[in-house]
Amino acid sequence: MKLLEYQGKELFKEYDIAVPKSYLVRNQHELSQIEDKLQFPVVLKSQLTVGGRGKAGAILKCMKMEELAPKFTELMNKEVKGELPKVILIEEAVVIDKELYFSLFLNRGKRTYSLISSSQGGMDIESVENKVIQDISITGLTQSNAERIAKDLGLNGVTAESFSNVVIKLAKLVREKEAELAEINPLAILKDGTCLALDAKIIIDDNSLFRHPELRKYVQISELQEQAEKSGFSFVELDGNIAIIGNGAGLVMSTLDIVNDAGGKPGAFLDFGGRATTETIYKALEVISKLSKIKAILVNLFGGIVRTDLVAQAIINAYEDGMISVPIYARISGAESDKSKKMLSNSNAKLYDTVEEAISSLVQYIGLSR
Amino acid sequence: MSKKFDIFDILVGKPDDADHGNKPVIIQGITGNFGSVHTRLMREYGTNIVAGVTPNKGGQSFEGIPVFDSVKDASKNFGAKISGIFVPAQFFLSAVKDAVNNGIKLLVAIPEHVPVRDAMEALEYAQTNGARIIGPNTPGVIIPSVNKIGIMPSQPFTKGNTAVFSRSGTLMYEVSYHLSREGIGQKIALGIGGDPINGTNLIEAFELISDRDEVESVVVVGEIGGDAEESLVQYIEKTSFNKPVVAYVAGRSAPKEKRMGHAGAIVYGNYGSAESKISSFSRVNIPVAKRPAEVPSILLKLMR
Numbered sequence: 001m002k003l004l005e006y007q008g009k010e011l012f013k014e015y016d017i018a019v020p021k022s023y024l025v026r027n028q029h030e031l032s033q034i035e036d037k038l039q040f041p042v043v044l045k046s047q048l049t050v051g052g053r054g055k056a057g058a059i060l061k062c063m064k065m066e067e068l069a070p071k072f073t074e075l076m077n078k079e080v081k082g083e084l085p086k087v088i089l090i091e092e093a094v095v096i097d098k099e100l101y102f103s104l105f106l107n108r109g110k111r112t113y114s115l116i117s118s119s120q121g122g123m124d125i126e127s128v129e130n131k132v133i134q135d136i137s138i139t140g141l142t143q144s145n146a147e148r149i150a151k152d153l154g155l156n157g158v159t160a161e162s163f164s165n166v167v168i169k170l171a172k173l174v175r176e177k178e179a180e181l182a183e184i185n186p187l188a189i190l191k192d193g194t195c196l197a198l199d200a201k202i203i204i205d206d207n208s209l210f211r212h213p214e215l216r217k218y219v220q221i222s223e224l225q226e227q228a229e230k231s232g233f234s235f236v237e238l239d240g241n242i243a244i245i246g247n248g249a250g251l252v253m254s255t256l257d258i259v260n261d262a263g264g265k266p267g268a269f270l271d272f273g274g275r276a277t278t279e280t281i282y283k284a285l286e287v288i289s290k291l292s293k294i295k296a297i298l299v300n301l302f303g304g305i306v307r308t309d310l311v312a313q314a315i316i317n318a319y320e321d322g323m324i325s326v327p328i329y330a331r332i333s334g335a336e337s338d339k340s341k342k343m344l345s346n347s348n349a350k351l352y353d354t355v356e357e358a359i360s361s362l363v364q365y366i367g368l369s370r
Numbered sequence: 371m372s373k374k375f376d377i378f379d380i381l382v383g384k385p386d387d388a389d390h391g392n393k394p395v396i397i398q399g400i401t402g403n404f405g406s407v408h409t410r411l412m413r414e415y416g417t418n419i420v421a422g423v424t425p426n427k428g429g430q431s432f433e434g435i436p437v438f439d440s441v442k443d444a445s446k447n448f449g450a451k452i453s454g455i456f457v458p459a460q461f462f463l464s465a466v467k468d469a470v471n472n473g474i475k476l477l478v479a480i481p482e483h484v485p486v487r488d489a490m491e492a493l494e495y496a497q498t499n500g501a502r503i504i505g506p507n508t509p510g511v512i513i514p515s516v517n518k519i520g521i522m523p524s525q526p527f528t529k530g531n532t533a534v535f536s537r538s539g540t541l542m543y544e545v546s547y548h549l550s551r552e553g554i555g556q557k558i559a560l561g562i563g564g565d566p567i568n569g570t571n572l573i574e575a576f577e578l579i580s581d582r583d584e585v586e587s588v589v590v591v592g593e594i595g596g597d598a599e600e601s602l603v604q605y606i607e608k609t610s611f612n613k614p615v616v617a618y619v620a621g622r623s624a625p626k627e628k629r630m631g632h633a634g635a636i637v638y639g640n641y642g643s644a645e646s647k648i649s650s651f652s653r654v655n656i657p658v659a660k661r662p663a664e665v666p667s668i669l670l671k672l673m674r
Contacts, residue, residue, distance in 0.1 A: 002627070051627070106486060108566045108596040108634070111493060126639050178487050180566070207633060208485035210460065234631035249564060249631025250538020250593050253620040258661055260623035271631040273482075302540050302547070333547070356663065 001204045004047045006089045007218045008182075008200025015173045017166055017184075018196045022091040031072055034090070040064055041093040046075045046085040052124075056080040061093065094196060099186035100153065100163070101128050103201075104138070104170055106180045113138045113174065115167070119153050121186030128185075141171045158193030166195050177215065178208035224290055231283045233272045240265025242362065243288040246300040247276055255300045255355060264363045267294050276301055281314035289324045295369060296362050299330035300355050308332040308351070312340035315349045329362040331355040375502050377558070377578045380451055380476045381513050391516050394420040394450040396441065396474075398457055398465045400432050404480070405456035408521050409435070412454070415524050417517040420448040423468070441472040451475040454510065454519045459483040462506060466492040470501045478519040479505030479569065483633070489567045496569065503569025507633070508561035509539035520561065530555015531584055532669070535575040536591035537562045537598070538632070541620060544662045545591055552666035557585045564632030566595070572602040580611060587614040587673060589665055592647055594621030595635040599647035603654055614672040617651045618659045619644050 003011070009019045023034045046058035053059050058080050060071045075088050099121035107114040112135045118128045132152055136145065146164035150156075155163050166187065174182050183201040190196055204215060221229070228235035234249060238256075242264050246252040252271045259266050268291055272284045281299075288294055301311060311332055318324050328349035332340065341351045352358035383390040395412075399405040400422025409432065413419055421436050421444040428439035438444040441453065453474045457465045459481045469477050477496065484492075484506040496503050504511055510520015515529040522539070526547035532554050536542035539561055546559050560575055562568050570578075572590065579585040592599040599619065606615070622644040624630050626637045637643045648658050657672070659665045 049627075106566060109571070109598060109601050111490060111567055124639070178485060180486065205486045205633075206629075207459065207483045208487060211485075234629075236625075236628050236630060238625065246540070248538060248540025249635055250536070250591070250620045251540035251544060253538075253593060253624055253630050253635065254541060254544075254618075254662060256624065257620065257622045261660065266623065269630060302544050354663065356661070 001206050001209070001215075001219060002049050003200070003202045003204065003218055004049065005045060005200050006047055006087070008202040009197065011173055011177065011202060012197050012200055015169045017169050017173075018194065019200075020091040020094055020196060020198065022089055024087055025072065025090055026087050028069065028072070031069065035065060035068055038065075038068075038090070039092050042068075043091045043093050044071055044075055045089040045091065046078060046080070047087045047089055048080055048083050048085055050081040050083050053080060058085075094188065095191055096188045097191055097193075098189040099198075100189065100195075101131075101185045102166070102170070102187045103181065103183035103185065104136075104174050104179075105183075107135065110135060112136075113171075115149065117149060117153055121188075136171070138171045138175045141168060143168065159189055159195070162193065162195040163187075166197070177202075177212065178205045179203060180205050224287060227290075228270065228287045231272070231280070231287070233270055233284060233287065235287060236269040237291070238266045238268060240267040241293050241295040242266050242366065243268040243270065243291065243294045243297045244300065245270045245272065245281075245284050245288065245297065247272055247302065251300060251302055255298065255359075258355060259298065259359055259363070262359050262363045264359065264366060267291065276311055278310045278314040278317070281311050282317055285314065285318040285324055289318075294326060296326050296366055297324070297328045298358060298362055299328060299332065300358070301330070301332045307336055308340040309336040309343060312343040312349075312351070315344060316347055319347050319349070327362075327365060329358040329365075331358040375578070377476065377502075377511070378513070378582070381511070381519075382516055389418070392418045393452060393517070394418050394448045395452045395454060395517070395519060396421045396423060396444050396448070396450045397454045398423045398441065398469065399455065400424055400435065400437060401427050401430070402456055402458070404521070406432060408454075408456065409433075411524070412518055412520075415518050416515075417519065420450055421445075441468045441474060445472045445474070449473075452519060453477050455479045455481065455505075457481060459485070459506075463488040463492050466503070467495060470496050470499045475501050477501060477503045477569070478510045479503055479508060479563070480510060480521060481505075482507045482564070484565065486565075486567055489565060493567065493569050504560065505563040505565075505569055507565040508563035509542060511558065511560045512556075513558055514556050522559070522561075526550060527559060528555040530557060531586040532556050533575075533579045533585050533588045534559040534591070535562060535572060535588065536560075537564060537572075537593045537634070538591055538620060539564070541591045541593075541618070541662060545589055545618065545665050548663050549589065549666050549669070552670065554666055554669060557582075562598070564634055566634040568598075572598045573605045576602065576605065576611065580609070585613065587616070587669055589669065590615060590617045592617060592619045593632070593635050594619075594624050594630065594637050594644050594647075595632070595642040597641065597646075600650045603650040603656070606656070607654055614669065615656045616659060616665055616669045616672065617656050618662055618665055619647045619651075622648075
């Protein structure tokens, strides 16, 4: 779960990592309630999960009161990569001496946490120069480790002390909240030498949420997503018009690639995991039926254990209940496939022996129906 | 240096072992929904399941298999070194400690949704005590026509001389199915697991077969997320690994910053992208199939 900036900063405050003075504003009414308290200039920051907000113009500086309302409206209506904000973070601007980059992340290959720091902040991490990457133990990080890191960055005096405190506190946050990533970019150094976190990017391990009731308020999922998750499915909405259903994340991803190679545009990824029963397939089709953009459904099941007639029955039920009307192209490897083909012969669904055949018929249909 | 981990010795044994090809296995979580179904299927395949463990259900039995409260009680009488772990994710860490504390050397960890922190602690615990974990979130490991510890269907696999290592469960079945159809059997098929942290990663899987002459080739099934494939390529270069390798990478068309089903299948920037993995393989002339069905023909060409 990727937290929004303001949510990350709420955690920073909880861990005593300094952030700018800020207000969270959802609408014009809330704006009118805080505008008298603001010390201009302020920065308006659209709260989005997607990256590249700065480049997309979703962060605006505001020098005086008159600019506030129009700029607020502009941001509330500004879509970035298909996402609209629900809230704007308004922060008082600060005078910055220097910007650093600092992050802690789960290093999968090394099975440890690593720390990246750089004396150049503010940029995309991939373009950050003079990166220092070191493995650390988030459980055993000591004050002297942290001071060493500050020294490596060429910091001294008040700044070195303030920075090493941020390192210690962020490691504590990562450990206790079970984050896969905590990034501060930029971490500003103010005129008085102390550090201030100007941004926050935190990704929490979804699988640990059951023991973090305090983070549950940050979970933001669509109704459809929620319905899918309740059934135990992994569901990702995509841009195209072909829904892809299968058993296993790798298999569905692979099917997505083959559809894409054949010129089709996937519009939904749905992995229903383990066992294929009439009920799970029906529920998967139910989730897909809520997406009006879907023009055809591809079902790719690899089983061995899967009984294809159970899948065929789910498809027949879904058509008979009027839940779906779009055609289904299915590749189901498993027992009883001749029986299943017969069962589906009067429906809008077709069974194929290979996924390539199913996809080529589907893509041809989409092309014709355009 | 510790002795090299020999998975065949543990799963199959030496030719003159009394229980060669019939090594005892315990199942943790045997009475659960998933555990019970797959215990039956593993047994049908020939896995010698001698005992089960479910806390507070000791004294019961499952289809003639005695159930115990802990691995300690279960391993006392049977000397099992292998455990299949089918417990819910929140009990994973304690199940691992119970197994490692009581003589288990190979832990096949099936549960999905294990928190990263627990997985890291479990791996460290196993490693410190000389045990090996496969998974979590793995379909398991199969030695075709000997035994299987896991949830994979049996039909796709046939006995042979290729090793299949896969980050995805269903794609391991799919690729093995295509291989078997073309007459290419498998010496071993092992699921790395779909999580960010894996007890046996791709490099460690390669180490399992690198000095076994009877393994003639390797198929690697990768997917987006992390840098396991890139690290594997470095390992292959560094060790001059000389068996033919064919790769497949799922997720070329996946969007960035979206978790594609597996906890570990997510791209940040270029980190974890399919392009990065495919270009790594290409750099050392490892062919990358565009579709799972292409793997056998590419492999046959390499072997010629």
